[in-house]
Amino acid sequence: MEVFMIDIGKGTQDLLYSDENLNxxxxxxxxxPSPTTMLAEKVKKIEENLRIDGFIMGGGPVKKAILEHLKKGFKVTISERAARTIRDDIEEVKRLGIEIVDKVENPNFFLRDLGFELYEKFLKLAGKEFNPDIFAVACQDHGFVKGQSDRIxxxxxxxxxxxxxxxxHDxxxxxxxxxxxxxxSILQQLRDGGYKGFVMDSKVASVCGILSYAxxxxxxxxxxxDIGNGHTLGVSIKEGEICGLFEHHxxxxxxxxxxxLVEKLASATLTFEEVFNDNGHGAAVFEKVNPEKVLIAGPNRNLFRKYGEYAYPGGDVMITGCIGLYEVAKRKMI
Incomplete structure (x- = not known):
């Protein structure tokens, strides 16, 4: 079984292609660089009105670049499907001065998280064909329910x-x-590309990677x-199961x-209100644990370095999420 794993963050996209014959x-x-980072750089070089088509993707840098393009005096037209890259609420996108249409005629800019041609070139450079049995994707999505805080x-x-x-792994x-x-949107892109696969939250994929290392x-x-650029997720684990979880900015x-927070998570005294009222997302704690170690991953892992140790699944902290994806594929997709 060949699995292609991609963990898409705000700053980077981490790629891994499995080979059962190798360690x-x-x-x-x-x-x-992440898709949103690469596309943001393309927007900065365009000196004409933007006609945007494509899919919903991670916003961040590309959203900022599109809004800056608007401020320069250029017109921005975008398909309704792609518009949710800017804001989940279409009415909010319209209020920014962006024209939303059902179909964009002659688009000059395309939004998508998955770059199949890029992956094929990447594998070709390594002397391999891009022909995965499973296409596994991790990214972050707050979810959207109109009128409700995305944190909730x-x-x-x-x-x-x-x-x-x-x-x-579930x-x-x-x-x-x-x-x-x-x-x-990711699942739609996989279907359009003819790939069998799945998507999961990048933070949970990282948890699965840390669990593999443990x-x-x-x-x-x-x-x-997992101490990321935007969010930090903490979990207490016993015998492979989550005993508690919190997420903060x-x-x-x-x-x-x-x-x-870690001490309260371990003692099962951390509450949802404590995290949420501090501008975090919340906490759900079921039982206390007696941790043997605190294992850390994520681009801002140095924040907690003196209180724990880094996890190196697959020998590389940067592919923690990808290893987590592989563990899910192995357990759930075969």
């Missing part, structure tokens, strides 16, 4: 899913959700942290505050 450390991999929408998903299962989608617009070093009870955290 994980020898699989073809790459760390590239996102965390509600975690709470409801945890009532059904505490196995992080947190994936093969069918459209109806409220995670970016996940649904098993490798013989740890059964631990705290896992990284910019509001200090090493001392994060240490306190």
């Amino acid at each position: 994980t450390e020898n699989w073809v991999k790459a760390i590239l 929408t996102r965390f509600k998903y975690f709470e409801e899913r945890l009532k059904e299962t505490r196995d992080p 947190f994936f989608f093969v069918q459209e959700t109806g409220f995670f617009s970016r996940f649904d 098993k490798e070093i013989g740890i059964k009870e631990f705290i896992g942290l 990284t910019r509001y955290l200090t090493p001392e505050k994060l240490k306190e």
Whole structure:
């Protein structure tokens, strides 16, 4: 079984292609600028009105670049499907001065998270064909319910899913959700490309990667942290199952505050209100744990370095999410 894994973040997209004949450390991999970063640079070079088509994708840099283009005096027209890259609420997009149409005639800019031609070229450079049996994608999606805070929408998903299962490998989608617009867009792109695959939240994919590393070093009870550019997710794990979870915005955290959150997570005293009222997403804690270690991943992992240790699944902290995706594919898709 060949699996192509891609973990799409705000700054980078991390690629990994499995080969059952090789050790994980020898699989073809790459760390590239994220799709939104690359597309933002393209927008900056365009000196004409934008006619945008495509899919819903991660906003961030490309959204900012499109709005800056508008401020320069250029007109921006976008298809309704792609418009939710700017804002989930179409009316808000219109209020920004962007024209939304059913069909864009002669588009000069295309939005999408998945670049199939790029992946084929990447594998060709490595002397391999791009022909995965499973296409596994991780990205982040807050979810959208009109009139509801996206912090609540996102965390509600975690709470409801945890009532059904505490196995992080179950947190994936093969069918459209109806409220995670970016996940649904990814699944549509996979179908259009003729690929069998799934999508899951990048933070949970990282948890699965950390769990893989914990098993490798013989740890059964631990705290896992993914400290990202935008969000920090903490989980308490015992015997492969989630005992508690919290998510916060990284910019509001200090090493001392994060240490306190981790201690309360372990003792099962952390509450939803404590995290949410501090501008985080929330917490859901079921039982206490006695962690053998605190294992850390994510681009801002140095924030907690003196209180834990880095996880190296597959020998590389940068592919933590990809290894998590592989574990899900192995367990759930074969």
